[in-house]
Amino acid sequence: MKKNILIIPGDGIGQEVTTWGKQVLSRIAEKYNHEFVFDEAIMGHTAIEATGNPLPDETLEKAKASDAILFGAIGHAKYDNDPSAKVRPEQGLLKIRKELGLYANLRPILLFDELLDASSLKPEVLRGTDILFFRELTGDVYFGEKNRNEDNTFASDLMNYHRYEVERITRKAYDAARTRNKKLCSVDKANVLETSRLWREVVQEIAKEFPDVETEHMFIDNAAMQLVKNPKKFDVVLTANLFGDILTDEASQIAGSMGMLASASIGDGTGFFEPIHGSAHDIAGQNKANPLASILSAALMLDIAFGLQDEAKEVTNAVAETLKAGWRTGDIANADTASDKILGTEEMGAKVLEFL
Amino acid sequence: MKKNILIIPGDGIGQEVTTWGKQVLSRIAEKYNHEFVFDEAIMGHTAIEATGNPLPDETLEKAKASDAILFGAIGHAKYDNDPSAKVRPEQGLLKIRKELGLYANLRPILLFDELLDASSLKPEVLRGTDILFFRELTGDVYFGEKNRNEDNTFASDLMNYHRYEVERITRKAYDAARTRNKKLCSVDKANVLETSRLWREVVQEIAKEFPDVETEHMFIDNAAMQLVKNPKKFDVVLTANLFGDILTDEASQIAGSMGMLASASIGDGTGFFEPIHGSAHDIAGQNKANPLASILSAALMLDIAFGLQDEAKEVTNAVAETLKAGWRTGDIANADTASDKILGTEEMGAKVLEFL
Numbered sequence: 001m002k003k004n005i006l007i008i009p010g011d012g013i014g015q016e017v018t019t020w021g022k023q024v025l026s027r028i029a030e031k032y033n034h035e036f037v038f039d040e041a042i043m044g045h046t047a048i049e050a051t052g053n054p055l056p057d058e059t060l061e062k063a064k065a066s067d068a069i070l071f072g073a074i075g076h077a078k079y080d081n082d083p084s085a086k087v088r089p090e091q092g093l094l095k096i097r098k099e100l101g102l103y104a105n106l107r108p109i110l111l112f113d114e115l116l117d118a119s120s121l122k123p124e125v126l127r128g129t130d131i132l133f134f135r136e137l138t139g140d141v142y143f144g145e146k147n148r149n150e151d152n153t154f155a156s157d158l159m160n161y162h163r164y165e166v167e168r169i170t171r172k173a174y175d176a177a178r179t180r181n182k183k184l185c186s187v188d189k190a191n192v193l194e195t196s197r198l199w200r201e202v203v204q205e206i207a208k209e210f211p212d213v214e215t216e217h218m219f220i221d222n223a224a225m226q227l228v229k230n231p232k233k234f235d236v237v238l239t240a241n242l243f244g245d246i247l248t249d250e251a252s253q254i255a256g257s258m259g260m261l262a263s264a265s266i267g268d269g270t271g272f273f274e275p276i277h278g279s280a281h282d283i284a285g286q287n288k289a290n291p292l293a294s295i296l297s298a299a300l301m302l303d304i305a306f307g308l309q310d311e312a313k314e315v316t317n318a319v320a321e322t323l324k325a326g327w328r329t330g331d332i333a334n335a336d337t338a339s340d341k342i343l344g345t346e347e348m349g350a351k352v353l354e355f356l
Numbered sequence: 357m358k359k360n361i362l363i364i365p366g367d368g369i370g371q372e373v374t375t376w377g378k379q380v381l382s383r384i385a386e387k388y389n390h391e392f393v394f395d396e397a398i399m400g401h402t403a404i405e406a407t408g409n410p411l412p413d414e415t416l417e418k419a420k421a422s423d424a425i426l427f428g429a430i431g432h433a434k435y436d437n438d439p440s441a442k443v444r445p446e447q448g449l450l451k452i453r454k455e456l457g458l459y460a461n462l463r464p465i466l467l468f469d470e471l472l473d474a475s476s477l478k479p480e481v482l483r484g485t486d487i488l489f490f491r492e493l494t495g496d497v498y499f500g501e502k503n504r505n506e507d508n509t510f511a512s513d514l515m516n517y518h519r520y521e522v523e524r525i526t527r528k529a530y531d532a533a534r535t536r537n538k539k540l541c542s543v544d545k546a547n548v549l550e551t552s553r554l555w556r557e558v559v560q561e562i563a564k565e566f567p568d569v570e571t572e573h574m575f576i577d578n579a580a581m582q583l584v585k586n587p588k589k590f591d592v593v594l595t596a597n598l599f600g601d602i603l604t605d606e607a608s609q610i611a612g613s614m615g616m617l618a619s620a621s622i623g624d625g626t627g628f629f630e631p632i633h634g635s636a637h638d639i640a641g642q643n644k645a646n647p648l649a650s651i652l653s654a655a656l657m658l659d660i661a662f663g664l665q666d667e668a669k670e671v672t673n674a675v676a677e678t679l680k681a682g683w684r685t686g687d688i689a690n691a692d693t694a695s696d697k698i699l700g701t702e703e704m705g706a707k708v709l710e711f712l
């Protein structure tokens with residue numbers, strides 16, 4: 001199989017971790033006789049520094065022309081502390097999501113038995129948890145009109161959804177639920193928001209096409225609570241852009257660390273694969289970041305973008321073997337981890353390659 | 357001291373639990389020689405059934421005329437499953453918040469040592485946690501203009517904040533931080549939302565008036581994660597209406613159960629005291645609800661509305677004694693709790709009274 005893969009390292013630790021996602025893809029290509037052709041492009045703070053634009057045209061063109069994209073992370077504290085900055089790294093990420101029509105963001109909460117102790121949740125609460133989040137990615141208050149009045153006394157963002165936007169992701173989520181435990185929980189705030197009431201209406205309608213899937217509706221406040229209280233009760237969770245952003249970061253603690261979670265953004269064209277963690281400038285360039293989320297993002301790419309299930313499985317297994325052998329990065333180590341088992345980004349990436 | 361207290365039981369378990377908040381207030385009045393005059397009013401589903409209006413004028417008048425309000429809970433599944441319902445119980449709660457100018461919702465996460473094991477979080481993660489949330493309560497996407505187009509293909513809610521709304525709650529939160537551990541974490545999504553950028557600007561400005569308080573800004577997704585990972589790191593958390601709704605429900609798992617958390621809504625006039633839990637119709641009328649959140653709401657009333665710190669302390673102590681003696685309602689029991697120590701609403705309320 002021949003595929004063109006675009007690597008966008010982005011900002012901060014994005015640079016360090018995507019190296020390992022890429023190396024894993026190369027190794028798989030070698031082993032299974034595929035031809036993966038790599039190209040690279042810039043986005044975010046890195047792109048602003050180089051061109052003034054968080055998503056240069058060249059990056060967008062390369063993205064559209066590729067078969068899949070492996071992305072690192074975005075953001076920089078400089079802009080976070082300057083609320084009046086007009087050009088921001090995140091605009092690059094939001095724009096590429098919109099331009100590529102990446103409306104469905106899949107975030108599997110994959111729990112490795114070896115990491116049960118790395119979580120702040122009790123092992124008995126975690127054991128057996130297996131959640132697949134479907135976060136809508138191109139609508140909601142992320143993309144609605146923004147306003148600020150002239151004397152800076154008022155600001156607004158429009159939260160909004162079109163029916164078709166809710167329909168298409170809902171169908172994708174139900175399709176996935178069918179291949180899993182046949183349970184779908186749709187999260188909204190329909191007791192307060194009109195957007196949520198439209199969301200709930202649409203889900204109720206489409207639910208009728210999937211009578212074999214058990215549907216539940218839950219308010220976001222309750223869901224944020226249940227996710228900590230009893231994560232096992234969830235199978236597929238379907239939700240809007242903002243609520244999905246919050247819930248999936250919260251859910252990262254089920255997997256022990258943000259450093260473990262990969263995501264796939266899909267839609268009508270090229271798929272986009274990225275860790276759910278951020279650019280973490282505080283540890284960037286220090287060989288401390290966990291490369292596993294990028295490696296698992298590469299596995300999602302093999303599975304979802306290329307339909308290479310065996311290859312994907314092999315990558316996930318290599319990660320499991322690495323953990324089983326006791327190797328940890330700092331974020332997933334616990335008090336009992338021997339210090340010589342705690343590795344840097346480079347060493348951890350190399351371990352996974354050994355198991356491949 | 358003479359005070360007029362309005363009891364609004366509301367819906368579902370609200371009826372059962374406020375009885376106990378009220379009885380605790382009566383006992384305190386007796387013991388300390390205060391005169392608390394009680395009146396009662398309807399709101400929510402109960403009020404819709406009786407009058408067609410979730411907040412009848414009579415209730416609002418009584419509320420305005422009283423010195424403090426003890427509220428139960430609101431909501432009914434009937435409306436939740438009918439996204440097109442025009443009249444909804446929650447409208448009553450939102451309207452009374454707005455009409456009474458209750459812009460600051462204080463939600464203390466009070467951790468009783470006895471309940472360390474009732475949480476899904478590890479005791480070592482929890483121990484020492486003491487958070488006070490300041491949730492803005494009369495702005496945000498809760499009160500912005502809502503729209504639905506005629507053919508039901510589009511819906512929107514306006515998320516918005518005025519500078520003065522952010523200022524007044526920020527000052528209150530900093531004042532409180534000064535009397536505590538002198539740390540304030542403001543939670544927003546300033547990398548995406550204009551509303552959050554205004555929020556952050558205002559907090560940055562006001563922070564200068566409180567140089568003795570350490571200020572941190574955190575994105576909501578990160579905060580939802582950190583709250584599970586390391587709740588101890590927070591002292592005062594300041595946030596907008598929607599984010600506060602989500603974070604405080606999530607934080608209820610730190611206290612072991614939603615059934616333990618009280619809240620105080622304050623502003624320019626009469627204060628409003630209520631559990632953070634909902635109407636829980638699934639267990640309503642079954643003598644199963646935990647009355648402690650309502651009892652702790654009464655304690656907050658004594659403290660915040662009436663300045664009766666000793667009396668408030670006595671109520672909190674009685675709750676602690678009850679827990680220390682091993683008594684539990686179902687929601688805070690764990691696998692090791694002897695079944696004869698698990699009480700119903702009535703019995704649990706009576707135990708607390710015994711300790712008073």
Ligand SMILES: CC(C)[C@H](C(=O)O)[C@@H](O)C(=O)O
Binds near residue numbers: 245276548577
């Ligand atoms: C960086 C930010 C714009 C982004 C988001 O909120 O979508 C990130 O938090 C994510 O979850 O991918």
Ligand SMILES: CC(C)[C@H](C(=O)O)[C@@H](O)C(=O)O
Binds near residue numbers: 431446
């Ligand atoms: C019932 C609902 C409108 C309310 C809210 O979202 O404010 C509740 O969840 C709360 O937290 O008080």
